[in-house]
Amino acid sequence: xxxxxxxxxxxxxxxxxxxxxxxxxxxxxxxxxxxxxxxxxxxxxxxxxxxxxxxxxxxxxxxxxxxxxxxxxxxxxxxxxxxxxxxxxxxxxxxxxxxxxxxxxxxxxxxxxxxxxxxxxxxxxxxxxxxxxxxxxxxxxxxxxxxxxxxxxxxxxxxxxxxxxxxxxxxxxxxxxxxxxxxxxxxx
Amino acid sequence: xxxxxxxxxxxxxxxxxxxxxxxxxxxxxxxxxxxxxxxxxxxxxxxxxxxxxxxxxxxxxxxxxxxxxxxxxxxxxxxxxxxxxxxxxxxxxxxxxxxxxxxxxxxx
Numbered sequence: 141x142x143x144x145x146x147x148x149x150x151x152x153x154x155x156x157x158x159x160x161x162x163x164x165x166x167x168x169x170x171x172x173x174x175x176x177x178x179x180x181x182x183x184x185x186x187x188x189x190x191x192x193x194x195x196x197x198x199x200x201x202x203x204x205x206x207x208x209x210x211x212x213x214x215x216x217x218x219x220x221x222x223x224x225x226x227x228x229x230x231x232x233x234x235x236x237x238x239x240x241x242x243x244x245x246x247x248x249x250x251x252x253x254x255x256x257x258x259x260x261x262x263x264x265x266x267x268x269x270x271x272x273x274x275x276x277x278x279x280x281x282x283x284x285x286x287x288x289x290x291x292x293x294x295x296x297x298x299x300x301x302x303x304x305x306x307x308x309x310x311x312x313x314x315x316x317x318x319x320x321x322x323x324x325x326x327x328x
Numbered sequence: 329x330x331x332x333x334x335x336x337x338x339x340x341x342x343x344x345x346x347x348x349x350x351x352x353x354x355x356x357x358x359x360x361x362x363x364x365x366x367x368x369x370x371x372x373x374x375x376x377x378x379x380x381x382x383x384x385x386x387x388x389x390x391x392x393x394x395x396x397x398x399x400x401x402x403x404x405x406x407x408x409x410x411x412x413x414x415x416x417x418x419x420x421x422x423x424x425x426x427x428x429x430x431x432x433x434x435x436x
Contacts (some may be wrong), residue, residue: 158371
């Protein structure tokens with residue numbers, strides 16, 4: 141998830157609050173101490189409660205696909221010793237879906253299914269990562285709007301609204317997505 | 329999206345230091361409720377250090393630090409493309425960054 145961290149004239153510095161909500165990271169800004177959900181961008185507590193950080197379109201993909209599409213990309217400089225995920229055990233275990241009790245739509249898809257979702261105030265729609273092969277797109281009708289998910293040339297999944305404008309896609313495990321957006325319509 | 333990172337970090341710490349596991353393992357405490365769900369405190373603020381002043385490598389120089397199948401999160405605004413390895417984000421969870429002319433935060 142990528143967010144704009146400017147609100148009006150203030151640029152926020154976001155840090156790890158040490159708190160969890162719905163089994164996911166709560167961020168805190170150093171300027172106001174407001175707590176922010178990393179999944180929804182909502183302010184959960186503090187002076188800026190009621191505000192929401194603007195989502196910035198981003199993709200999750202692999203390095204080789206990203207650099208092929210963006211050969212002049214910047215990459216965050218990484219210490220040499222980091223050569224693997226710290227949490228592979230968690231990622232690869234279908235049974236580990238949360239420390240705290242949480243509710244999700246168990247009958248729709250397996251908990252650890254990777255999905256790409258779009259949420260606004262009025263609706264949410266999601267598609268399984270496996271449902272979008274390279275170079276393909278899928279149109280979904282929701283609340284009279286047509287959302288088009290597509291696999292971009294950099295390997296990531298993006299979406300456009302009915303006017304052709306890009307809208308931010310969030311990528312998540314199904315159990316996490318549906319805990320936040322239980323009214324989600326799932327693309328077949 | 330990362331889930332349970334903080335708890336996983338706590339678990340990892342206890343693996344490295346069995347004494348700490350019994351003596352100092354923090355117990356989650358209830359901080360509050362938002363939208364009918366509980367917020368828990370599991371670690372002090374900044375115990376996992378967000379990146380505040382990112383440094384980069386670019387293009388060909390970046391190939392040396394990256395594995396081909398390494399997962400990344402990427403943003404492209406205009407001509408400016410930037411990406412972050414999720415293996416790297418495991419250690420920080422948040423990068424305070426810029427892309428194009430915008431101040432952004434990559435979160436994991």
